[in-house]
Amino acid sequence: MPSQLQDAMGALITVFYNYSGNDGDKHKLNKGELKELLNSELKEFLASQKDPMLVEKIMNDLDSNKDNEVDFNEFVVLVAALTVACNDFFQEQNKMAN
């Protein structure tokens, strides 16, 4: 049986391909696919941001090889950064509560 960590790693791969497969290169997210992934999977995060250029900015930041698409390696960088940010947030909350 896969461990909780293996399940989580598998889920990251599954989520990426759920969106990257929709059109064009099936192993990469274009801007539309990235937007759909962010809207569906991280709705609250996007809703809390007021910047209308946010998806463009995320795309530019992630697309380290500048091919206007986000591959899996680039996507994992986003997930890692967001997870670290969530963890920092909860640590702060925890400190304030104690």
Next chain:
Amino acid sequence: MPSQLQDAMGALITVFYNYSGNDGDKHKLNKGELKELLNSELKEFLASQKDPMLVEKIMNDLDSNKDNEVDFNEFVVLVAALTVACNDFFQEQNKMAN
């Protein structure tokens, strides 16, 4: 309801604290805790590696601030690298099958 991606991000945080809380600094994995995490969560990965110094090497690689402990940010780097490696493996398998 959390999305699949949010669940996966939450699972990474949960797994880390399941092991980091055992002794010493509750927000960091010492060598024993890292070994326990790898043995329990990534058993097959460890079993396939023959190097008896593997845990020490992973510890040294991850511990970017050289405090002999792995914090959450350092842990996420390991998970990201392993997930990218898994994804590359499946893409290769896929290419060979087609």
